[in-house]
Amino acid sequence: MTGKLGLDPVLVARARELARRAGQPVVDLARSHTTVSVERAVLRLAGVTGADPDGIPWVNRLVDAVVADVGLGHGVAVPVFDALAREELGDVTLLAQKAAAGSVRFGQPTGRAATAARRAARKAVAAGVRQIDRRRAERDRLVKRYGDPEQRPWIYLIVATGDIYEDIPQAQAAARAGADVIAVIRSTGQSLLDYVPEGATREGFAGTYATQENFRLMRAALDVSSKELGRYVRLTNYASGLCMPEMATLAGLERLDMMLNDSMYGILFRDINPIRTFVDQRFSRQVHARAGIIINTGEDNYLTTADAVDEAHTVTVSQLLNEYFAHEAGLADWQLGLGHAFEINPDLPESFRLELAHALLARELFPDAPLKWMPPTKHMTGDVFRGNLLDGFFNLVGAMTGQGILLVGMMTEAVVTPWLSDRDIALQNVRYVLGAAGGLHEDFVPASGGFIQQRAHRVLGEAVELLDRIGEQSLLTAIAEGTFGIMKRPADRGKGLDGVARHEADYYNPATEILEGDRA
């Protein structure tokens, strides 16, 4: 694996080993804890749907009721299915409604009652997992029928009007204009809601609420577009924030194709408790693995707060950690849209060569992953002319280094949410560069021992050093001390900590059992 950069395979192997060493304690933590959102995801798989008249989902009401009676540490599956049998109800949503009204008491059964409840819970959850499997098979069929995009990278475009019924024609227009992947940005603040809103929504702030119904509506619309265009148009949303496991589950149930799903983003940028995040993260990745969803990680975000040159190695470290956590959760390489971004200050001498070095390093370290290449945002100033030029250089790096997924940069970044014309100009930019230089990665080989190789070696070296230091003091300490993106996030602080519990000896989660058990 020497490739174009002549990376030392021993050093690369050491980097992976150090990432494993740093990540292992976090995985152990995730395996021994649960969260309210993991349990709600289990109930969603078991068939609990809908919300109360105030818009609070029944899964929230049911988990809250169970927690009030027996706590979270046993998992909710057994208490719920035990109560279902005692109440002689056929439907878990009905049980949730009765529980919310206060007419059901929950207990943690033992002996035969416990065995029966486990069996019933597993059966119900298995039906939900089967639905995810059917959705995955359906995607495979449609991809076969309509085909993948002709070119790499896939062109990824964002829509965000706040109103799902406005998003749909915009997304279809974007697909017609050349987008291969449509991302519906979520409403600002949704990541900190501890429930998933219900139904089709028409009001959002700088984005559209992610709901099961909005997922369904958009996917159906893009199926129409796929048929019309003769290529399968993929749909992306966000498995992040406090409801990450539920988002992953709903995405699997509604055949979303990609999900933003970073191992540390919520901790660093949303101040969500680190343990909550890692527990939610692991479950959500197991669901993504099962659903055949490609995850997109969020390394680009580090570079918006930290310096893209000085901190380039933190991106590599995060990619290695994301890869470790992803593999551990069962994701295959083709599902790893590891993130990185074109965020070096354009006023810096040789900034373009540095970008090339960083992008090529990611490409060579993760040869089988469809890397997600993110456009400049930090140095977009409102000078739309310069911005368009910068986006052209960004596109060129993408073409020269064989990136898998290219998020289309907007020259109006930091000015307005993209206008129709902004998107059109940005897509012309991408099409020009890919048309003119799409195959350049075949010819582009940096000079041996030259600037680009040296820079890549240095970044990898610094990444290994940092991983070495993290290994000695644990990842949680590194995060607490602000190693990534400057933010300091201690493990005993942050949002959502009260929704975390250590497993009791009799903890049972049928979803995890199925997702882990059915793995090779």
Place this chain on the structure above:
Amino acid sequence: MTAAGEKTVVRPYGDTTGDGMVQVSFTLPVPLDKRAEGAAVQLANKMGLDPAMLVHARQMGDGFTFFVVYGRVNHLVDLSAVQVVERDFPLLSAKEVNAVVKRRLRRKLSVVGACIGTDAHTVGIDAILNVKGIAGEKGLEYYRELTVTNLGAQVSVPELVEAARRERADAVLVSQVVTQRDAHLHNTREMSAAFREAMPAGRRPLLIVGGPRFDETMAGELGVDRIFGRGTTPGEVASYLVHALITEKKAGA
């Protein structure tokens, strides 16, 4: 900037003084044809471009066309009638800021910063507060004599007031990037009202908001002491803090 330093009436400049040339681009919801081009010229005329030169038209999707128009405007700009907030305090270096705080305040100056409401964009507050700073200028955390508490994103107003009390804040910095439905204005008013309610006038910290879409002249209307617009640097903020809290000692002191 021009040779005639005293000139107060100017026109846009293309390539000749006084030619009044401007360039605009816009989209009309019509497919591209002769009529669409005529419609674009009509709009340009109504905007004051006369003559208007349609230099580019391109259809987007089914029913939209993008236009670029160059043309001459007849409007005059009277520089003497322009109203802006000029910097009314001296710009100090980090060293000078530290020296003034140390000598005159004789304790650390406490600054609490946050993005309030649902706004999750910490870019602005981080650029001002983080050591990293922006455009090569270090943020306020770098100033030895300042104690900075950055609460991050999506902080509620009560949390902010509480943190300001706990940290004995001399100044509170709030960043607002999201402007949908005027969220930045509503949030700012809510914040200033909460501080007025929670603390007597003399004990209130200096209230500062910043963001790319604020009108810097609206400070009074929003109930804050100062508004900083786009392109503000940490040095400007630090200099203002010293000016308002120490050398001028007005609001909040």
